[in-house]
Amino acid sequence: MSDIDLQDQAIQVDTEKGNFKYPENYEFDAGIGLTEDTVKYISDVKDDPDWVREFRLKALEVFKKKPMPTKWADKDLENIDFDKIRYYLSKGQQPARSWDDVPDDVKETFERLGIPEQERKFLAGVEAQFDSEASYSRMKEDLEKEGVIFVGSSEGLAEYPEIFKPYFGKVIPTADNKFSALNSATFSGGSFIYVPKGVKLKQPLQAYFRINAENFGQFERTLIIADEDSEITYMEGCTAPKFETATLHSAVVELVALKNAKIQYITVQNWSSNVFNLVTKRGMADEGAEVKWIDCNIGSRLTMKYPGVVLKGKGARGEVLSIALANDGQHQDTGAKMMHLADNTTSNIISKSISIGKGRSTYRGQVHMPKHLKNCKNNTECDALLINTNSRTDTYPAITTRGQNNTVQHEASVSKVSAEQIFYMMQRGLSEGEAMSLAVNGFVNELMKAFPMEYSVELKRLIDMEMEGSVG
Amino acid sequence: MNHSLEVKNLHVSIDGQAILKGFNLTVPKGEVHALMGPNGTGKSTLAKVMAGHEDYIVESGEVLLDGVNILGQEPDEISHAGLFLAFQYPMEIPGVSIANFIRAAKQARLPEGEEINAIEYYKELYAKMDALKMDRKFTARSLNEGFSGGEKKRCEILQMAMLDPKYCVMDETDSGLDIDALRIVSEGVNLMRSEDRAFLVITHYQRLLDYIVPDVVHVMFDGRIVHSGDKELAKELESKGYDWVKEAFATASA
Known part of the structure; x- marks a missing residue:
């Protein structure tokens, strides 16, 4: 009945909380700009199988040929300088299974964002991505026993090619749009999930995407396959510090719900105001299946999704x-x-x-x-x-x-929201920011009831902060 | 300290037109004053100016709460200082439930880091709703959205009771009320009467004052108070009509 009791469980992804960074210190760096060599470098570092190498290089060609969609979209897209972006940065680590094994600066980042705490409280599994690669990935043991797979996309294609390959790039073909092509050429990180027949996950799996480096492009790739009669909820959160220059986030997310399966995919993004967020998300629903996207977009310079x-x-x-x-x-x-x-x-x-x-x-x-x-x-x-x-x-x-x-x-x-509405609320003692925030929360209230509790509490908090900040 | 709501020589205009022209009034704590007068004499303007509405230009004068001038303060600061305005036309706030709204208003009065006790809050809310004969299901409805006139006014009085102000200004609370609602709303107000609180009841009709019996009645005309008396004055006005006020005071104010 009370929001107060729930606030402890809220997922902490607010901008102020996210506005910090650690010194950059990377084992692998694909350098600045995008050429065939950049793509080959990523393939080498990741030890891609041949079909993935070819897939990437073909995608690069498609990306180069496709024009920017500025005929219908925001002209601001032209301000993205692909030659100044860094396409791959990683510390060369394998995703750790215990927070103790995560490098200290990365671990501290996620601790400040409250991820390990949430994992203990209400998540069935967590993957945390720092720049290009997952630094932590773990799922509750009982789910592993039931045959659920929850790993990074690189691990997915290497370890489970028989499930991964038939669906990868099928829901969203490389040439779907310029940014899906860009992602297909440079992808790293993201999640691969497989839920076996009849398995219904009671708790959500969560991924957390964090950009730490400036002038960086994050290109995670997520593929979720829910086999017949299975059910899964997946949540993602995203933050980045406030950089001086533009940063690019261009993900591709493909969902496959086989006969009578249910997938619910929840996003709460809270990008800082110079992130270009250009994401392609699509699900395929077979007979009797259900795909539900819950998408909350706060922050960023331009989001197209x-x-x-x-x-x-x-x-x-x-x-x-x-x-x-x-x-x-x-x-x-x-x-x-x-x-x-x-x-x-x-x-x-x-x-x-x-x-x-x-x-x-x-x-x-x-x-x-x-x-x-x-x-x-x-x-x-x-x-x-x-x-x-x-x-x-x-x-x-x-x-x-x-x-x-x-x-x-x-x-x-x-x-x-009229000036008279604000005056009325302020007469009751609310500040201008609080009044606006309440009006906005009222506007989204009905819709938020469809969200899992933890997310609606968090979203309310994020809206409060945005509104406080918007009053001069 | 001066325990009163005091308006001193207030001159207010909007769009270059003078509305209040040297308005003076003192309402001490423990008293209920009625402000009556024909339409268009500036009663609602006075209420909004006291609450800090930004559309009006204060040319000169003061509004003092316990001796402190509140003119120029933000509406929320004036609210925190203890002034409550029951609106003639309460605004609809879609999607915000009554319970959440009042809670946010109470929360805004607490020092930072302090949280309202939810259990005690609901206990108090339900008790006050019972007193106003409001169905408890009401708490979940969006504030004023789709409410009848009577429901809106009852909701104003509920907010007033929950926020516990020192000075209550009620702007035409009786308009749009049938006789039953009028009685219930008045009972709610009478329950709040105390030595520590003052009321300024703005009304066009004497009817409300049968239920909320005032200590003093003021007659307003053309931007200022022209006559004051006890509760009998309201009845006199009712029988003679406002034309009497116009005739008696139009020349005096000219």
């Missing part, structure tokens, strides 16, 4: 619940994609965006229902909240529906 679900089997369900908060100088360009490819498939998109000051929010939605399908349903709701008149919000829904008995429902709203 449209989690999608390919509803491949009959009766599959897809859902995207997202919250984006764009503060001064930030652009949250987010949305969802739902591809209906079978009868009786349903999808649900609920998007809430908040724009503060000169912050900008964009919603892009794509729902595709081809002619030959029957009894498909989509519900899309996108609501925007504007705080002060400089804020900007755009909505670009693209819904194509053909066929019989297919229904789509689309609602959009834009509302403002």
Whole structure:
């Protein structure tokens, strides 16, 4: 009943807490800029099998050929200088199974972020990535006995190629977009998870992505496979210190939910304000399966992210619940994609965006229902909240529906926090920041009820901090 | 220390138009004063200026709480200083429950690092809701969203009771209330009457004052108080109508 009791369990990913860094001291460094040699260096360090080497080099070609999507996207993308980015940095360590074996500075980083404590409290397993590679990875023993695999992506492709290879790059092909190609060429880190038939994980697995080095690009690659009738919840948190120069985070996340499986993927990102966050996330749902994305985007300079679900089997369900908060100088360009490819498939998109000051929010939605399908349903709701008149919000829904008995429902709203509402709350004793924060929390309240408790508490705290900071 | 709400020679304008023109008033703790008058004489302006609304320009004058001038302070500072304004038109705050809102308002009064005791808080909240005959399910509803007029006003009085202010300014709390709601709201206010608290009840109609019996009644016209008396004055106004005020004082103020 009380938030207070839960606060102890909150996942600590706030910006102030994340705003520290340790001296850079790396065993392996691919240098600055991106060439074939950079990609080969990464392959050498990681001792990639031949098929992965080829996969990377092909992806590099695709990346070079594809233009920046500035025809429709934010022109700020042109300010990314690919020749000044460092593509691989690691201390050469294997992911430790005990925090005692993690290098001291890395361990202290994650301790300050509260990760080991959370692991003890409510997680079934944790992977912590520091720049390019996982520095810690561990899962509860009983899950290991049930055959659950939770390792870094490098370990996944080396140790479990028979499961990894058939699905890798299948949900999101290399050429999907420029940044998925970039990731395919340079990927390192990220998680590989396999949940065997019928195994239902009661507690979530968590990954934590931390950027420590300046001018760095983090390109983690995550693949989650939930076999028939299995269930899994995966959560990721992200932070970086406040750097002077732009930093790039470009991940690819692929989810595969086989017959009647359920995958829930939760993100709370709280990037500092000079991170370009350009991420491709997509899930595939087989017959009767369910893929649900819960995506909270706070911080970053520009985020472009449209989690999608390919509803491949009959009766599959897809859902995207997202919250984006764009503060001064930030652009949250987010949305969802739902591809209906079978009868009786349903999808649900609920998007809430908040724009503060000169912050900008964009919603892009794509729902595709081809002619030959029957009894498909989509519900899309996108609501925007504007705080002060400089804020900007755009909505670009693209819904194509053909066929019989297919229904789509689309609602959009834009509302403002008025000066009179703020005055009313301040008359009761709240500061201006507290009043705005309460209004924002009220705006996302209904949606947050769908989130696991630990995350809604944390999200509330992050919103409070953003709003406090936005009042001059 | 001066234990009163004191308004001294207050001149206020909005968009270049003078609204309050030398307004004077003293409400000592322990007393209930009613402020009556025709529409458009500046009653609501006075309430908002006292609460620190930024749209109004204070040309001169003071508003003193216990001898300290609060003009120029932020609305939250004025609230912390002990002034509560029950709004004529309470704002809707979607998604924020009554329970969470009042809790946040109470929390804002605590020193940093101190947390409200949730169990005691709910005990107090439920007791006060019972007194106002509010269903406990109400706590989960979004603040004022979709409320009837009576529900909004009851919710204002609940907030007032929970925040325990020294000075209560009630702006047309009776508007939009049926007779039952009026009685319940008035009982809530009467329960709060004490030696340590003062009330300024702004109203257009005498009806409310049958339930909240005032110590002093002031008549306001054209930006200032033109006449004061005891509770009988309210009844006189009711029978003679505001035209009487206009006739009697329009010339005096001209």
